[in-house]
Amino acid sequence: MTNTLHRFGRAESFYDDYIVFALPAKGKASGQQGDALAVLRRFMEIAREYKPVNMGDALHGGALRPTRTKNVFRHFFKRNKPDMDKVVRGMTKAGTMAVVFDNKAAAEAFVRRIREEDFGISVNVSSSVENGMACCKAAGVPRHSLSYSLGFEGIGDNIPNQHAMMLSTMCGHGMIAHSMAKKMVDFVKENRRSPEEAAESLQRICSCGIFNPSRAKRILEDAKVGRKT
DSSP: OOGGGGOOSOGGGGTTOEEEEEEOOOSGGGOOOSOHHHHHHHHHHHHHTTOOSEEEETTTEESSOOOSOSOHHHHHHOOOOOOHHHHHHTOOSOOOEEEEESSHHHHHHHHHHHHHHTOSSEEEEESOHHHHHHHHHHHTOOOOOOOOOOOOTTOOTTOTTHHHHHHHTTSTTSOSOHHHHHHHHHHHHTTSSOHHHHHHHHHHHOSSSOOOHHHHHHHHHHHHHTOOO
């Protein structure tokens, strides 16, 4: 089971959401050989070639991180772009490394490339079942296993705050508070933030780099016009 499976939404809502993550085995009994950190760094360097929208080191954070200033307004108004190079440079210990794509072609091409590299580490694809199967097919490998999130008991697709739920669950560690996501939805509806700016504010809070700003922007645009997604 992986925390990337806790995203809320119907299968169709993940057409622009692919998470590919790699993690080394723990313990000598695993039989893993070589320098796991070097392999993971190469995994991330290759990912850069396929233009991901986010990437993250679970130990140090994603490509867009919170500001260290104590002024809360700096967190929301500071403007900068995700720094993918910083993620790669900052890797100090082997652990879970994640890459997020917002289009099928890039995700499938990356998975195919990683299959060809044959790093000898566990690589997982998190998306809809259909998308995951398509990535396996593109890479020429059979599906090894499948983990499926059963969703949230008692919460249907037609809840009034479905957009906020979809936004907050894009951080699998629960760092994006539901109230924060709701505030960003309200800001966009009130024209106090553009969908892109609101998505950026939320992306900063995700500590592992699996937040998808492209999907978030689309969700916020849908929320603004009252469209279900």
